[in-house]
Amino acid sequence: MHPPRTPAGTETALAAELRTVRPELLAPYAAELPGARSAVLTRLWRGLALDPLPWVTRRDAGSAGLTLRTADGRRLRGPRPDAYATASTVTEVELDGTAYDHPAALMAALGLPHGRPFASELAGSVASLALSRANQVPSAGFSSVGVSSPGVSTAGPAEAHRALWEWEQRVVDGHPFHPNCRSRPGFSVAEELAYAPEHRPVVRLGLIAVREDDCRSTGEWPYREAGQVLIPVHPWQARHVLKDEKPVGDGIAAHPLMSLRTLAVPGGPHVKTALSARLTSSVRDISVYSITSAATVSAFMESMAGRLDGLLHITRTLGAVTAGSADLAAVARESPELYAGTGEQVVPVAALAASVLPRSPGWVAEFSRLALTVGLRLLDLGVALEAHGQNLLVVLSPAGDPVRLVYRDLADIRISPARLARHGIPAPDLTGRIVTDDESVLRSKLFGSLVAGTLAATAGSTPALREALSTAVRDLPRTPDLTALLEEPLPAKALTLMRLSPERPGDIWARLPNPFADPDGPFRGRSF
Numbered sequence: 001m002h003p004p005r006t007p008a009g010t011e012t013a014l015a016a017e018l019r020t021v022r023p024e025l026l027a028p029y030a031a032e033l034p035g036a037r038s039a040v041l042t043r044l045w046r047g048l049a050l051d052p053l054p055w056v057t058r059r060d061a062g063s064a065g066l067t068l069r070t071a072d073g074r075r076l077r078g079p080r081p082d083a084y085a086t087a088s089t090v091t092e093v094e095l096d097g098t099a100y101d102h103p104a105a106l107m108a109a110l111g112l113p114h115g116r117p118f119a120s121e122l123a124g125s126v127a128s129l130a131l132s133r134a135n136q137v138p139s140a141g142f143s144s145v146g147v148s149s150p151g152v153s154t155a156g157p158a159e160a161h162r163a164l165w166e167w168e169q170r171v172v173d174g175h176p177f178h179p180n181c182r183s184r185p186g187f188s189v190a191e192e193l194a195y196a197p198e199h200r201p202v203v204r205l206g207l208i209a210v211r212e213d214d215c216r217s218t219g220e221w222p223y224r225e226a227g228q229v230l231i232p233v234h235p236w237q238a239r240h241v242l243k244d245e246k247p248v249g250d251g252i253a254a255h256p257l258m259s260l261r262t263l264a265v266p267g268g269p270h271v272k273t274a275l276s277a278r279l280t281s282s283v284r285d286i287s288v289y290s291i292t293s294a295a296t297v298s299a300f301m302e303s304m305a306g307r308l309d310g311l312l313h314i315t316r317t318l319g320a321v322t323a324g325s326a327d328l329a330a331v332a333r334e335s336p337e338l339y340a341g342t343g344e345q346v347v348p349v350a351a352l353a354a355s356v357l358p359r360s361p362g363w364v365a366e367f368s369r370l371a372l373t374v375g376l377r378l379l380d381l382g383v384a385l386e387a388h389g390q391n392l393l394v395v396l397s398p399a400g401d402p403v404r405l406v407y408r409d410l411a412d413i414r415i416s417p418a419r420l421a422r423h424g425i426p427a428p429d430l431t432g433r434i435v436t437d438d439e440s441v442l443r444s445k446l447f448g449s450l451v452a453g454t455l456a457a458t459a460g461s462t463p464a465l466r467e468a469l470s471t472a473v474r475d476l477p478r479t480p481d482l483t484a485l486l487e488e489p490l491p492a493k494a495l496t497l498m499r500l501s502p503e504r505p506g507d508i509w510a511r512l513p514n515p516f517a518d519p520d521g522p523f524r525g526r527s528f
Contacts, residue, residue, distance in 0.1 A: 007104040010123035014131060017189035028134035036130035037102050040122060042090040044103040044179040047496025049081045051510045055112065083492075083512045084456035084465045086176045102126070103179060114500050121499070125183040132172050132182055132198045164337050164393075165255035165264040167351045169197045174258075176389075176457045178495045186240065186277045195236060197256040203263055205232040205254055205273065206247030210323045216288065218295040219319035222269065222332055223252075229321055232330045234261060234273040241276050241327050258350060258390050262409075264335065269318055272331040272409070286322065286329040290411055293430055294320035294331060297410045300428040304383055305407075312374045313339040315408040336393050336406040343398035346406055350389030352458045364464065365471035367394060367402040368455050372472050374405055375450050379481050382419030382427075384445040386412040388453050414445045433506075443484055444491040444509055451485065452492035452512060466515045490514050 011033060018025055049059070049066055058069040061080055068076040078093040092099045093106055100106035104123035107115050174181035184192060193199050207223065207230040215229045223230035225248075232252055233242060254263035254271065261275035274286050298317035305312045315334040322329035336346045352367070375387055385391070385407060393406040417427040418437040427435075436442065451469075459465040469486075476482055489511035498508050 007102045007123045007126065010104070010120075011127045011130075014127040014189055018131070021190045022135075022193060025131070025134050029130050032130040032133040033126070036126045036133065038089050038091050039129060039173065040126045040179055040181065041093065041101065041103040041106070042088060043177060043181060044106070044122065044496065045078045045090045045093055046081050046083070046177060047179060047494070048076065048093075049078070050083055050492075050512060051494040051497040052508075053497055053500075082462050084452070084459065084515065085461045086457050087460055112500060114502055118499050121180050121183040121185060124185060125180050128184055128192060129173065129182040131189070131192065132174075132196070135193070135199050136172060162345065163255075163264075164335065164346050164348070165197075165257060167345075167347050168257045169200050169255070171258055171348075171350050172198045175495075177453070177492075180495075180499065184277065184279065187236070191236060195234070195256060196260060197258055201256065202253050203235065203256050204250075205252045205263065205271065206235060206238050207231065207249055207251055208233050208238075208242070208245050208323075208328060209248045210328075215321055215323055216292055217319060217321040218292060219298075219317055219332075221319035221321050225249075231321055231323060231328060232271050232273055233328070234275050236277065237273065237275050237327070245328070258348065259409075268335075269332040270315070270335055270408070272333065274327055274329045276327055286320075286331065287326055288322050288324065288329075289432060291320040291322040291329055291331070293434075294410075296428050296430060297413075297434070300415075300430075301383070301407075301410055301413070304378060304381060304425075307381065308374060308377055311370065311404050312378075313404065313406045314410070315339075315406060317410070333408060336408055339404075339406050340395055344403070345396045346393050347396055348389060349387075349392045349394055349454050349458065352389075352394070361464065361467055363400075363402070364455075364459050364468045367458065368468040368472035369475075370394075370402050370405065371450060371455065372469075372476060375446050376476060376479065376481055376485075379442060379446050380419070380479055381423055382416040382425065384414040384416075384442040385450070386445055387450040389457065392450070392454055412445075414442055416442055443481060444507070447485055448491040448493055448507075448509065452490050462515050469515065486514070486516055488514065 015026060015029065018029060048068060055071045056068050057071050060067045060069070065078055066080045070076070074096050076093060076095055079090055082088055092101045095106065095109055098109070100109065103126065104119045107119040107122055184196070187195070194201050195203055209225070209228040209230055212227060212229055217229065221229060223232065230248070233245070233247065238245065238247065252265055254265045256263050257270065260279060262270055262272045264270050272286065294317045298314070301314045302316060305314045315336050318332040318334060320331040340346045371387065371392070375385055378385060387407065391407060391409050393408065394402045395404045395406060397403050413434065414436050415428065415430065415434055416437050417435065420427050455468065456465050459468050473482065473486065491509045492512050494508045494510040501508060
């Protein structure tokens with residue numbers, strides 16, 4: 001999809017494509033547009049309110065809402081946001097007295113540097129989110145959430161075991177805090193329907209044959225034939241990037257997971273493919289270094305998980321291969337379902353955040369205790385996980401209790417040689433950004449993903465998060481990391497600022513009010 005500049009034009013263009021490929025979705029799509037605009041505007045307003053935006057000079061909060069004063073003298077007004085809420089709804093934001101109900105129109109009116117491409121992405125996010133919601137149908141047998149949620153397809157009483165990919169495809173709205181939650185530039189409507197997990201497709205990966213001498217690989221690569229390495233390629237990548245490469249054979253049928261570029265092969269591994277498209281924040285590639293270091297990282301993390309008394313499993317990297325380019329590479333990992341016992345289920349935590357499963361306060365507290373125990377113990381040993389809702393999975397007992405965790409995709413962890421040395425653990429032979437002794441980087445990586453992201457979204461609000469954390473931390477060792485978590489501002493990725501700062505690579509952090517520090521909410525009576 002190549003959206004026009006205006007929000008209405010983007011929505012009309014998607015409808016025109018839809019009229020050709022799936023006309024029966026036109027009416028549901030139109031019905032979902034208002035809710036999709038509000039959902040994306042809610043995420044955008046949260047970013048404007050919380051991110052350290054250089055052009056916002058002052059924030060004034062009161063019972064009537066929040067006012068942002070800009071460097072050029074303008075005023076933005078909206079509701080007072082809860083930094084950790086997922087069910088709140090913003091229907092309009094005022095800019096100098098003019099009300100905007102569409103996030104793309106608001107961003108365009110702000111006229112910020114890099115704001116025009118961001119506005120286009122926001123328009124695409126709204127239209128794509130409406131399409132995702134429009135294409136949901138009740139499916140008998142999935143667990144009911146007990147509460148209505150516009151971003152989750154629900155049905156029926158809780159019953160049988162479900163495959164992991166089925167749980168992943170039930171998450172419709174995407175990232176709970178990112179305004180580009182469903183932005184997929186470069187995808188046509190037909191491609192979204194054919195490849196996006198929430199549309200429940202089966203995707204056939206192509207296989208590109210490359211001579212072994214022309215490849216770099218680690219581990220035991222599962223796809224080989226007659227002295228050649230077969231590299232699975234996403235069909236979007238084959239069509240738009242690898243135009244001169246011709247697949248061989250019939251390919252591999254697989255189910256797309258939440259990350260879209262990673263797919264579950266029935267009875268086989270999870271395959272992470274190269275997909276050179278911008279999804280939410282950035283273009284994700286598979287670097288040559290990540291391929292060559294994959295086996296080392298996997299073996300190291302498997303040994304570290306072994307120190308946690310069975311509370312954590314790492315999905316091992318089976319093999320990784322590249323033909324010397326980030327555009328033609330793949331990684332094969334174990335399925336997390338290998339770590340489920342009889343009657344147990346493995347569920348991605350993003351499914352919890354999206355209310356696919358019931359979440360009583362006691363359940364959230366117990367899950368928080370388990371996640372913090374694992375995360376803080378590993379951090380103390382010398383590893384910071386990026387434990388967001390895609391990477392972190394929870395194993396549920398037959399009764400639905402959280403019993404242990406599974407972690408997948410090791411590309412963005414951080415390893416501290418100094419911390420490892422304090423515990424007598426040899427550091428793995430690794431270089432680059434994955435290695436750091438910077439306390440701020442290590443804590444931000446874990447706290448920003450696990451607490452400000454995963455646990456906040458699972459709890460759903462500041463009061464619920466405070467209650468869950470208060471229960472969860474009672475019996476945890478009082479390490480300097482835990483003290484920092486409980487007393488200092490909570491780091492969170494400044495997702496809106498990052499999209500407005502393409503010249504700044506890497507993460508940019510917001511510092512959110514600690515949920516323990518302000519019992520009346522992040523902005524009660526504050527000016528800053």
